[in-house]
Amino acid sequence: MGMKTDEADHPYGRSVARLIEEFNRLPGIGKKSAERLANHILACSAADANALADAIRDVKTSVKRCSICFNLTEDEVCGLCSNDRRDPQVVCVVEQPRDVVALESSGAFTGRYHVLGGRIAPLEGIGPENLTINQLVKRVRRDGVKELVMATNPTLEGDGTALFITNLLENDDVRITRLARGIASGSVLEFANREMLADALRGRQSF
Known part of the structure; x- marks a missing residue:
């Protein structure tokens, strides 16, 4: 959780205190890192600071979910779904868009993807209805998908989500397969290296 600052009493002043607090709310950014980022913004030119602000504003207004796979895109259909060279009958099911990026870096998968938007986690109030599971089932039946590669994270919730879909x-x-357990149980896809992901994709097995 981000730090709470009394902006009126902050030595940098109200606006800088607010900037530090906003940076501190970002995942993985502690108080010291937030202060360093704020000081960087203060030190850079107005043009550079405005470019950052514009980039943040643009990504929030132009990026949306692909109407087919729910990956992030600026178009109605993402580039992976519209690529005729990718096999539409083999679909890799992942939790988040960042998992697509991680798997694509392996260069080992030539099918398409489906992004669930998370995993079933009852203790956090996340049920199947909060994910794109219904859309996935419809897609399998509508498009004649022949293989689903379950690439949810190898955690209790990830495995439970894959089992629910199965x-x-x-x-x-x-045919429902899963990534080979070259990825350690309890780990997260985005932190796996390219070789590990490539081996996991090539060694996928029946779920």
Whole structure:
């Protein structure tokens, strides 16, 4: 949780205190890092600071979810879904858009993706209805998907989400595989290296 600052009493003044507090709310940014970032903004030119502000504003107004796979895109359909060279009958199911980036870096997957938007986590109030699971099931049946590669994170919630989807599709003619356990249980895809991800994709097995 970000620090709470009494802006009126802050030695830098009200506006800088607010900037530090906003930076501190970002994941992985502590108080010292927030202060360094704020000081960088103060030291850089107005043009550079405005460019950063414009980039943040633009990404919030132009980026949306792909209408097919729910990855991030500036178009109605993302580049991966519109690429005719990728196999539409093999779909890799991931939790977040950053997982697509991680898997693509391996260069080992030539199918398409489906981004769930998270994982089932009852203790956090996240159920199947909060994810794109229904859209995935419809996609499998509508597009004749032949294989689903379960690439949810190898955690209790990730495995539970994959099992839930598998049960929904148990009577459908679709092969369900999972990444080989070259990825350690409890780890997160975005932190796995390219070789590990490539081996996991090539060694996927029935779920």
